[in-house]
Amino acid sequence: MLTSLARCGSCRKTLLDIFLSSAGIPARTVARARATATPLRAPPPHPRFFSISCRRDNTSGAIEGNDSAHNGRLSYDGPVSNVESGGEQAVSTRPWYLQVGTPQLDPNPLLKRQQLPELPPDPPPLLEWMLEHISTDLGLDDLTLYDLRQLDPPPALGANLIMIIGTARSEKHLHVSADRFCRWLKTSHKLSPYADGLLGRGELKLKLRRKARRARLLSKVGSSEKVNADDGIRTGWICVNVGNVPDGRKSMVYKDLHEDYVGFGEEIDGAKVVIQMLTQEKREELDLEDLWGKSVRRHERKEARMSATEESNDAPHQVGNQSTASKPALSDIQFAAASRQGLSLGSYAQARSYHTDVTVAATSPGDFDYQRADGITETAEEAEEHEGPQTLNAEQDPQIISSNQDRLAHLQQQAHHLMALPQIQAKKMLREDNSPFWESFDKIYPLFPALQEAEIKLDVLAYRQTLCPDTGKDAAVQAFHEIASSFIDIPVRMYTTILRTLMQAPVLPADVFEAASLIEQSCARGHDMGNEWIRAAMQQAILQLPDAPFAPRFRPDAFERFRVVMKRMMGPASVATELEMLQTCAQVGKWREFWDIWRSFPRAMRPRPKELYVAMFHHVAARHHQAEAIRCVREHVPEMTLEEPSVTWDAEIALAVKACLLVAEPEIARMAAQEDAFGEWVSLWRQCNRTMTQAGAKI
Structure with missing residues (x-):
């Protein structure tokens, strides 16, 4: 009987339950655990495993009970779940469509x-x-x-x-x-x-x-009140x-880096x-989350790039086979790793890894030639006049220039030679970006230049803009911004160079705005940019704007408004600056601004010196406008005696007045030669001749 019962799995479970009950474990507890246990299977989208701890036996492991018999017969309600000490997962024979999962409660939105x-x-x-x-x-x-x-x-x-x-x-x-x-x-x-x-x-x-x-x-x-009113x-x-x-x-992360902090506020x-x-x-x-979330994610990506770069720097790098070569600088390894991994240079700017050494490798020995074609080669006599070596040392590897002195000497050599060339030849060399000169210059120019190297490149680009105005000013402006982004302490001379480049004709409104931005940056760096040259350059830029109908222009009174602002900030302009402004106004045909500058002296209770009268008469005569010349002679010749101190007649004044008289009356010389001739022009002409005769000048 027992043997036949042992052949059935359900009967064996019943016998085990009886055995557990005789050992002191209630069969009801085991049955409850069996009835509420859920199999270790769940729907694929959200796998959640729920199980109820069962009673473990020290020898045979976990044993689950069976459901009670139904109608006096042993009913099979599920498999025997044996979890051995080896950690094997229990296997259920119940079909998936009969498995009931634990209900999942929806999360409370308030929580x-x-x-x-x-x-x-x-x-x-x-x-x-x-x-x-x-x-x-x-x-x-x-x-x-x-x-x-x-x-x-x-x-x-x-x-x-x-x-x-x-x-x-x-x-x-x-x-x-x-x-x-x-x-x-x-x-x-x-x-x-x-x-x-x-x-x-x-x-x-x-x-x-x-x-x-x-x-x-x-x-x-x-x-009624407006609903949308503030x-x-x-x-x-x-x-x-x-x-x-x-x-x-x-401690702060960057505390050691800010010991010599100079600026506003306090740490x-x-x-x-x-x-x-x-x-x-x-x-x-x-949407502040989007704003600050982007900033945080951008910073995390930057930190990840920096950490990846630092890990790559641990690997040794060797350049070439050199018998007496030293180990490459850490900056060379960093820049090489950054170029291989496609990292941006901004990551090094945040890591304060600024260096002036860089490894420049050529594809072949013949490519690294600084004095090839198109007039770059100098004679021995010309080379002795310049500082630095004309050719590379024979003992030095022509593939690499890692010495700051050698690189600076080669850049100075090329810049000096370029300035000494005739303008036609220099213009031919500088016009094309892929010319041999620029290829040679770019090979020597480092990725992170020092101050002197940056000054040389900016001077060359400014000279290129002077010779080739049609090439545009973008290259010089971009080079200056790259220098400024490398945290180099830019001197006033470099600001003056880039401002002179921007103020060269043709001047566009974008150039004026860029110049104003550079002046603001220089003042923020502590430079005194409120000098006469800056004032004159900005006024010239406003005056030289194109008059084409499609070109964007300033408002008509921009020149007067700028002069008023500069006068309040810096005081009245010097005579030399006003002479330069008169010349610029006459050249570009801005005669309304020309006379506004002329009348600004009496409005400011300032006397007009002799140089100003001479320039005014010559500019009016060069215009060849008869009515304007007549008005100028009649109004401003008597004003010379009213100045304090008065403007005395001399050869320069007489020559300038005669130039205006020739425009006002072209036959004045023939008329004054007649002894019986008289009139205001004849009298003034004869007075000019007497003054020049007394001064010993040629009539």
């Missing part, structure tokens, strides 16, 4: 909105309390935290910044939460927060009272600047916490 964000690494001790107070006591939802302490350059709110963004339920809830939060910081933590956009309790009541009174007055006259109450956004709190980090070791409280509509409109 999701009230979930606190994770703390950043090394958080300030006060940050966790702030988050709990903002969420629990104030009731702000959808809290988002951004750790901006590592951003370089730092945000406008300050360095070591931690920003929290929360949503208020209404406008009233927004102001009440911000007010209570500021009071909590003042009373509990002795801080001095500043809430930008917060209306105080008394101020809010006053604004609401005034708004209600205004609405009553409008209703009496049959009007009443100063519905701000929708309050920025609470908590200030500096103790940071969780022991603070703590962290700055800012709470952005917004309504739901305002938060969706501003």
